[in-house]
Amino acid sequence: MPKQEEVKYTKTHEWISVQGEEATVGLSEHAQHEMGDIVFVELPKPARNVEKEKPCAVVESVKSAFDIYAPVSGQISALNDEVTKDPALINQSPMDKAWLFKIKLSDAAQIKDLMDWNAYQEFVKQNAH
């Protein structure tokens, strides 16, 4: 289980944890809280090529539907079927059981552009209405 202080974040509230050439992607604790009760998840097709900052999945809560953006470019290497079966996992365990998908990185340098925990917290604070 990645610790939220140790992963990187996007401005669209995905977290990404890199293990070698592969990275795991999920939704931040802040995002799941803001979305409210999540009722539906649509993950990308297996082995699909995804592009950094382009939508690749959908999460629907009681409030609205949200696009999930690929934090980096690459190819989908694994999907978490558990979260499709039980979308509530995202609310219960966004950092652990509810990881969404894994990407085989095509350009590891893209990770550098993302925010660390401190920068992300600052970003969330600034964007609070």
Place this chain on the structure above:
Amino acid sequence: MNDISRSDNRLSMEKSDPGRRGIRFKNTLKAKENVPAGLARKTAPKLPELSEFDVVRHYTKLSKINFSVDTHFYPLGSCTMKYNPRVNEEAAALDGFAGLHPLAHDNAAQGTLEMLYDLEKRLCALTGMDAFTLQPAAGAHSEFTGLLIAKAYFAKKGQDERTEIICPDSAHGTNPATAAMLGFNAINIKSGPDGRVNPDDLKAHLGNKTAVLMLTVPNTLGLFESRIEEIVEMAHKAGALIYMDGANFNALIGLVKPGELGVDIMHINAHKTFSTPHGGGGPGAGGIGVKKHLEEFLPVPRIKKESGTYKTDFSCPDSIGKVKAFFGNVGVLARAYAYLLMHSKKELGGIAENAILNANYMKSRLQEVYPSYSKDHCMHECVLTPPSELTAKGLKTLDIAKRLLDYGFHAPTIYFPLIVHEAIMIEPTETESKETMDAFITAMLEIKREGAADPQLLKDAPHTMPVKRLDEVQAARQPNLRW
């Protein structure tokens, strides 16, 4: 004392009593003889067996527990739930409209064609656009039609590289959805701190790939784009078209003509601005207005007038084709036409002025307790947020909305626009009296007091409805569907 009849929530099927009948048809046996053997069903269909009186009571009871504009204040933001004058109904029910066969020849449909022709002309005059089509079925379908026109325009100019559509985050959610549906890339731009489009940010996104800028005016925060002329000029300079989402046109009618601001394409919602809210339960009716340079792309048939006779014209080689069967939802259009005939030009301006006045009255009386997103005056609707005393106790906008039902009010639009956290979007429209608005305001203030003293009361609301708080999460996660 318990009202036994009121607490009886059984479905008609559950009330069924074998052998009970409403009407006994004669000669049903003969009918059976006439059905070919292979097509006759072997078992009787499962239908509720009730008397005519049972059925009347069943449906009258259901109608009494319904919330509608005819029974309750219905301040649903961005929906313009105004009073639907009954004269509209009389007009739409005229035999000449209601009884007309959709395939009738032009000669036999002169009245309907004249009505549609004149409605198009009147909408042109109101919006400052050059030509209108009334085919689209409602708002999103109008957007779809408008963007098809934009696509055809750029294709004819040989500018297929224009694949991007810019939508501010304060636009209606259907705007980026429509763009995506037509294969465009929807580019989202963030509102500035004043809740309006930031021209500098827009500039950074405009370019030779931009096809259309879609503006909702007033936007979903209930604010007028005060720098619209500058925005329009910038987009035009980049070679893009301006599409205006006119769902909120009730705030502008008789006061502002979007065509004069440089808008190239806009839609109206006949079922909002021109009464028949929510299409009277459906369907709605849309309409697209365009400037001269886009007229050739409008859907066919166009309605033309030649020496006093109205005719349908299909001879438009660059038209995007048909977008709806026949002439659109003519019944709702007839209501809109009746509504327009009832108001003089000056009175139409009064509609917008009173809609704006009512929304600002609500905002100014509520904002001390329910903080307003924007400090500025609003247009026809205002966006408020829950009091911090309530959110500190774990209460949400949803709890306030549910409690309003107990006070006899339909809840406002909630959780929209998305850019406002826990949004409460109130649109009273011009047809509500101060007395009704005051009663709503009193209820809102009372709910704040109740929630601060006893949060559970709000969390469990509604208490007086036929059903209590429904588990919406469970219903969405594990839907129990039957059809």
